[in-house]
């Protein structure tokens with residue numbers, strides 16, 4: 001019997017501060033960010049404007065800039081800050097225990 005995977009587990013050291021990475025959690029593509037203040041945030045990796053991977057963009061403080069047309073999203077809330085995208089991205093609960101970071105797509109608070 002196949003069971004859906006709802007969590008991805010990585011080592012914190014795999015993603016240094018100010019970097020981000022695309023991770024698959026089951027069928028969901030996540031942009032996992034490690035901000036310069038040490039925070040961990042997970043948002044949908046696919047931009048809401050077109051089919052671009054946000055993890056290939058730029059991370060500055062708490063903002064991810066889409067590499068295709070420049071919309072910026074707040075990784076803490078999913079809020080979109082400028083055109084051309086107008087729809088926020090989904091955000092997901094992240095838990096850090098020891099050196100492990102977990103993303104739970106079942107606890108999606110925004111979207």
Ligand code: FES
Pocket residue numbers: 047048049050051052066067068069070071083084085
């Ligand atoms: S695809 Fe992201 S702003 Fe256009």
